[in-house]
Amino acid sequence: MSVAARSGFAARGLIYVLVGVIALQIAFGGAGGGHQADRGGALDELAGKPFGSAMLWIVGIGLAGMALWRLSEAVFGGAGPDGSKLSRRAAALFRFVFYCFVSYSVLAYAAGDRGSGSGSSDRHTDDVTARVLDWPGGQWLVGAAGVGVVIAGVWMAVRAVLKKFREDLRIGAMSARTRRVVDFLGVTGGAARGVVFAAAGVFALVAAVRHQPGEARGMDDTLRGFRDLPAGPWLLALVALGLAAFGLFSWCVARWRKL
Numbered sequence: 001m002s003v004a005a006r007s008g009f010a011a012r013g014l015i016y017v018l019v020g021v022i023a024l025q026i027a028f029g030g031a032g033g034g035h036q037a038d039r040g041g042a043l044d045e046l047a048g049k050p051f052g053s054a055m056l057w058i059v060g061i062g063l064a065g066m067a068l069w070r071l072s073e074a075v076f077g078g079a080g081p082d083g084s085k086l087s088r089r090a091a092a093l094f095r096f097v098f099y100c101f102v103s104y105s106v107l108a109y110a111a112g113d114r115g116s117g118s119g120s121s122d123r124h125t126d127d128v129t130a131r132v133l134d135w136p137g138g139q140w141l142v143g144a145a146g147v148g149v150v151i152a153g154v155w156m157a158v159r160a161v162l163k164k165f166r167e168d169l170r171i172g173a174m175s176a177r178t179r180r181v182v183d184f185l186g187v188t189g190g191a192a193r194g195v196v197f198a199a200a201g202v203f204a205l206v207a208a209v210r211h212q213p214g215e216a217r218g219m220d221d222t223l224r225g226f227r228d229l230p231a232g233p234w235l236l237a238l239v240a241l242g243l244a245a246f247g248l249f250s251w252c253v254a255r256w257r258k259l
Helices: 002-027 039-047 052-076 086-110 121-133 138-161 164-168 176-210 219-227 232-256
Strands: none
Touching: 002 039, 002 052, 002 219, 002 232, 039 052, 039 086, 052 086, 121 138, 121 176, 138 164, 138 176, 164 176, 164 232, 176 219, 176 232, 219 232
């Protein structure tokens, strides 16, 4: 389980670093190398590198390891005194389902199904939002989902700023300099990730209020939305660097996470 978990964090970190690099290219007028600034774009970017096919398999297997570890937390409880709480087990079960989906999409992409892992998050978001809006009470459902994503984003950012991630790390095994670096990456990376989630939630709320599924945005369009604001390119660049920092922080978690 330790190897599975650490492999999963390392794989997650690589995806976030690649998304951050693509978003940084978009910030200064580029098209991000023709890739979307989301998981699909990261896989496309990785596939084009030397040994890209092998790396895709490694990432997919690593994410499958993350799913397996989350399942073990749901069944047996996690590390720490609160690891066996029902809320922690439920959260672990949700993450297990999420990482099952992500790992399957990456492995399918590695096996040659280019429509699996590389689909646009924006298109998927539009399709799902359009379907839900057509349901009875669909506007309320989309609005509730938007509020939930905003709350999740704010929660992520606040926890990062308060350095709550330290509770899950073996801080005593780090040198003072390493702790400062990990704190910096955890705060900036977690805050940037939370801001992106919260912004996506706001777009979902707008889609619900206006009953226009096209207003909902996936990660790529959410990031590009920062570029349209005053001082947008620089703001997007800061967010992009923050997402890359979260990727680096994930590698630190892979090394020092309590398991």
